[in-house]
Amino acid sequence: MVDWAELAARRERWLRVGSGHGKALPARLALHAQANLAEFTDYCIGSAHGPVSASLIASAVAMAFFGPPGLPPPELWRTYVDVHRQLAAKAPDPRTMNAFDLMLAFGCGWGRAVVRDGGPWWGRWEVAYPAMINQVGASLLASNRLLANQFPQFALTSDDLLELPGDFAVSLLGSCDCGHHRRECQRRCGRECCFAPHDLGSWDPLTCHLRPFVDQAVRGTATGQILGGAFAESLTYRELERQGRILRRRVEFKQCPGCGQLFDEATCPTPGCEPPEGVSVPQMVRPNWLILPEHEGGNYREMVRWVCAVCSSVYPIRFDLAAPVVGDPCPVCDWTPPSGTPPRRITLWVRRPPDSPPVGHSGAGGADGGDPYDPRAEEVDDT
Ligand SMILES: [Zn+2]
Ligand SMILES: [Zn+2]
Ligand SMILES: [Zn+2]
Ligand SMILES: [Zn+2]
Ligand SMILES: [Zn+2]
Structure with a gap:
């Protein structure tokens, strides 16, 4: 009943597309989960209560891949099954749903409540969470290549590339503090950021795959270029702005x-x-x-x-x-x-022309009628 060749092909495809998931993950699947994979999937299929699609079986495999050791609590698995069935009912073609994307996000808290002190399954999973950081890291690397091409003056440092993926993953998992708010919010939400693209909870798998969602959070768009207006809504811009490195x-x-x-x-x-x-x-x-x-x-x-x-x-x-x-x-x-x-x-x-005097030396009414800096003259409205 389980099409192992199909599952293996899906996993390979996912690892290629997801790139940057860390070389340790396939090894983990081979060493740790695979020994019990048949038992794990049989258990999931048996407790799914209802029809079991190929995509749901792939999800069970992905759960073995991303989750903690042992079998999942049945309520947790059925929480996922419900989410999966709701999506499948709305999807134009349920076979295109990416079980590895879904389960990675689910393991990080998407589509469910994360229970602190609820044991390894109810918290954020030990493999899913670093896999999310790797997704962000891969996106940041790609975004930085675009930055270096289009705006070399804003290219990231090697320290940025090491530190930011973890920070951005924390933001995506529901505690963004970048200060960006939905237009209609006007900072009334009581949070430090309520901008939906910075929150994995707002990801709709029927609209885009996980990586484009992450790309949008990291550089403001999933397209292959940096666009000023969209970039200014990204986690990368917000971080650089906070450090006085971009406006x-x-x-x-x-x-x-x-x-x-x-x-x-x-x-x-x-x-x-x-x-x-x-x-x-x-x-x-x-x-x-x-x-x-x-x-x-x-x-x-x-x-x-x-x-x-x-x-x-x-x-x-x-x-x-x-x-x-x-x-x-x-x-x-x-x-x-x-x-x-x-x-x-x-x-x-x-x-400023390259040979003009530095700031602080420009008097009122210079040769070109240069006007003095006066921030009170009009409020800058595009922050
Ligand atoms: Zn934010
Ligand atoms: Zn924001
Ligand atoms: Zn808000
Ligand atoms: Zn010309
Ligand atoms: Zn005119």
Whole structure:
């Protein structure tokens, strides 16, 4: 009745896909569980009360793989059987359910209550928990390769790669303290984080497999790139931000009048581009940019700008002594603010040219009309 070849193939597939589960795990299955595997699965099949699918048998094997020694308490196994049957009833094709994913998560407390001092089966299982840390570690390694490619300045250290998987696993298992909350929560939940993607309890196996869920928690998306807005909701960003190593902010970009390229460097980076002279360069705001501020050793500085009411270009605020000059026209479209009404202001971050003086030496009204840092001018809303 048990298709051992099918189970072995599933296990092999799972180990390949899950990569990073630790080389000790197959050995454990071979040495410890396999001796009693037939007895274990017979016991599970016998106490499942109802029809037993191939996926449920695979689950029993996965339970032997991830669980503590000995047989599980029957109530615990039936808790899993109930979860499994509810999922199978809703799944378009129950055969695609990944029993190893499900049981790994179940062993960590997903789909059930974790009972402290309830014995090894009711707590977090001794193999499932490190397997979860390994999943997070594999995801962090992959995420760091993407970071190193796209944003080398934010790449993780070898200490990060050692320490963060364990911390993130703790977060995922229901005690995230990253300070991220659902939009509608407004910090009323009384917890330190209630953002669903940071909580394994919110994982829906019918929506995605375990690893993409972990990827989303670790880097904000399961896709193969770092996206500023999504990354800012990830455990990795929250940790780096806490250490002052990264910020997601609005950044001022210029648009080249020659080739249309957006850039935040001093000149257009397009090779061979020679922008026409005497044409003013529109400046615009891009949200969700990942930066390092200059007070943390980076080269972005917080600035306040006027916003043109007609063309939305942002432009520098000049100062007359300490007071801003409110009547300056937009340098792009010549719009002039109605007298007595200052244009809208916006706080954003500007990439500092490599030869400009470090922070603290920039006086009001520099050569380019550089405005002084004034965090009170407008609240930064994207934290
Ligand atoms: Zn969190
Ligand atoms: Zn969060
Ligand atoms: Zn909350
Ligand atoms: Zn250009
Ligand atoms: Zn304008």
